Amino acid sequence: MSHAAAINRARLAELTLRERAQYAVGHPASMRAFEAAGANSGHLLGGVPMTWMRAWPGGFPLYLATAHGARLADIDGNIFVDFCLGDTGAMAGHSPAQVQSAVAERYGELGGATAMLPTVDAEAVAGELTRRFGVGYWSFTLSATDANRWALRIARQLTRRPKIAVFSYCYHGSVDESVIVATPQGPRSRPGNTGAPVDPVTTSRVAEFNDADALERELAAGDVAALLMEPAMTNIGIVLPEPGYLTAVRELTRRHGTLLINDETHTFSAGPGGCTMAWNLEPDIVTIGKAIAGGIPAGAYGLSAALAERIMADESADLIDTGGVGGTLAGNALSVSAMRATLEHVLTDDAFSLMIGLADRYTAGVADVIATRRLPWNIVQLGARAEYRFCPEPPRSGGESHLAADEALDEYLHLYLANRGILITPFHNMALMCPATTDADIDAHTALFSDAVDDLLN
Ligand SMILES: Cc1ncc(COP(=O)(O)O)c(C=O)c1O
Secondary structure, X not given: OOOOOOOOHHHHHHHHHHHHHHHHHXXXXXXXXXXXXXXXOOOOHHHOOOHHHHHOOXXXXXXXXXXXXXXXXXXXXXXXXEOOHHHHOOOOOEOOHHHHHHHHHHHHHHOOOOOOOOOOHHHHHHHHHHHHHOOOEEEEEOOHHHHHHXXXXXXXXXXXXXXXXXXXXXOOOOOHHHOEEEEOOEEEEOOOOOOOOOOHHHOEEEEOOOXXXXXXXXXXXXXXXXXXXXXOEOOOOOEOOOOXXXXXXXXXXXXXXOEEEEEOOOHHHHOOOHHHHHOOOOOOEEEEOHHHHOOOOOEEEEEOHHHHHHXXXXXXXXXXXXXXXXXXXXXXXXXXXXXXXXXXXXXXXXHHHHXXXXXXXXXXXXXXXXXXXXXXXXXXXXXOEEEEEOOOOOOOOHHHHHHOOOHHHHHHHHHHHHHOOEEOOOOOOEEEOOOOOOHHHHHXXXXXXXXXXXXXXX
16 A cells, blocks of 8 residues: 555656666676576576575666775676665675774684684673673674574573564564564464464564553563564664653563563664664663674674573573574674774764764755655654655554555665666665765765656656
């Protein structure tokens, strides 16, 4: 269902065909590479290294040649301003110099990417994560998904409770318990949930975001180990918490003995310590991944001192070997050195001030186009990240935001921008700033967004 009543659908379809044709003409080498890797002639499942790479518009993805800072080049030699930034994995910018040196030093000069031994970088990283996110005891993973998985196991172990609560249309990676939505008929496995080990309705409880009463009804059952949440939803457009809502969430989780896990993987855009620091939140556990190692695979979860003490003293929890928490390459020397360089030198407090200022400019530019064209759309900002949605008011919940989706408009705008040298995420309409983004990059986006809209309205 679309709210964008002002859009002439026939015109949109006609322009999308024009943009698809231009995309094919402008990216012949990428098209050939995709065809060569495709289901009929190649050996990649779905023709891509990871099946979600099929989400790019235009029928085939661009093939990466080089990327530095806020720019990347495809194998046809086209240059792009990159606001996708690897859907946050490259929020530090592509290959920032300080991370390049740290990785080269660790892998090349010193040697030893993975040796089952700690390096002194790890304590420095954990100390910095503590300064930023408050919780004091950290362990490393290779992805945000794993940080969430292991945090959930620890929460269940500590509370001796079986269930996990999440918000409808959340995304926390491929975490089994989170692939669930709320419907008027009750909780349901999210459509498309592939080979689920068990129906998530048996493992999870789900409520709509910004509805404290609904959350209380779920927690009151007394069987919820942890609420896994983003302090602002970012994977169904951006859905900000209403005033007082996060205070209510903390009060309800405490009252019902449920641990609160802030997944800051995307909300890290809110500042150097994500929403947790920016909004003075008090989670029991924080999880994070993607950007913290400058694009090198890494994730982390941090526990409060009280939880850390309890889990380490719990003799029935095997955290050392085969107890379900851990990975051979987790905490490896290479990832940890990249995390240290990223946190100490790239995604610094000063860098966040700059990036948030850039996102203010981006948001103001898009908001002005929406207002002057009287479009029933809106844009929401979360620190260094901004996202437009095709409904007049910012959605209040995942369910509302899901209804505001408009795949036809997404495709047209994504192709229009890509054909003229700008990338935003292939999923909905997210733009992210990195320390290397410039005012000129933002103004180029605003001008193109305005042209794309005017083409549509004419
Ligand atoms: C909030 C959040 N948590 C976790 C993840 C999973 O990250 P990864 O796929 O790197 O494991 C994502 C991915 O988009 C995310 O947005």
